[in-house]
């Protein structure tokens with residue numbers, strides 16, 4: 001049997017397969033500026049943080065600055081992707097007319 005690689009949620013520390021988690025990867029633009037990408041394709045290189053697709057884990061990761069500390073990124077970078085984080089959690093609520 002193929003052993004699946006497990007990733008750990010930075011909020012609740014539960015281990016899960018990658019498909020069940022939201023991934024945030026730190027990378028650099030061509031100009032060398034730090035950037036945080038939400039759910040990049042799996043070939044995207046860079047330090048990554050994984051979070052369960054649950055409100056509790058996302059809220060705790062954002063509010064307690066776990067993502068910022070884990071990836072060593074400026075808080076503004078996280079603020080930029082936080083709305084996307086919430087949308088990826090609730091696709092229906094994310095669409096507001």
Ligand SMILES: [Zn+2]
Pocket residue numbers: 009010011012013014051052057
């Ligand atoms: Zn979690």
